Amino acid sequence: MPDEIVTNLDRDAGTTTVALQGEVDVLTVDQVRVALEEALAVRPREIVVELRDLSFIDSTGLGALIFGFQRARDAGIRFRLAHPSRPVHQILMLSGLLEVVEVTL
Template structure:
C-alpha cells in the first residue's frame, strides 16, 4: 500500500484500491486524504465500480485521515449514483476524524455505516 506522501505540489496522496469480498459485492478502500486535490482519483474508481452494478459497494474509510467538503461531495455523488442504479452503497469503518465530519454534516444519517465489511455485507 502506498503511504501518505506529499506529491510535488504538497498534496497528500490518496490510495484507492478495489476488491471483491463476495461475487456480488465490491470494496473500495480509501487511504490518505480525500479532498479537493485527490477526489478525482476516488471519483474515477467509484464510477468504474458502480458501472459494474454489483449488488453492494462498500467504501472502507479506516485509513482516511481527512475529508473535506469536496470529498464529502464525492461520497454523496457515489451514493446518488448507487441509488439511481439500484446498487446498495455503504461506508465501512470510517476513521475517527472522518466519522466526526460525517456526523457534523448529517451524512451519517443518509449513508449507512458499519464497523466492518462483514457487518455491512450481513446487514
C-alpha cells in the first residue's frame, strides 16, 4: 500500500536501529514518529535511522527526523542517519539537516 512505510526497530548492544523503507510523506510520517518515540523510550546509547531502502522523504518526514534528533540530543543519546540513497541524500543536503545531524554514508 502506498500509505504504509515499513519501520523496523532492531535493538542490539546499546544501539537501536530504525529502518525506514519506501516513502516518508504526510501519509506515513506518523509511523516514523511512533518508531522514533519507541526507539527513544528504551534509552539506548545510540539511535541509527537506516535510510538505505528509503526512496523519498518530504518536509514532514524531515520534521520527524529533526524531532527524533532533538529528543535524542536532549536525552544524551547519539543520533545518526545511515546510508541514505542518492535522492534522499540530496534532499537531506538541500534541507540543511546534514549540517546538524551525523550521517554515515
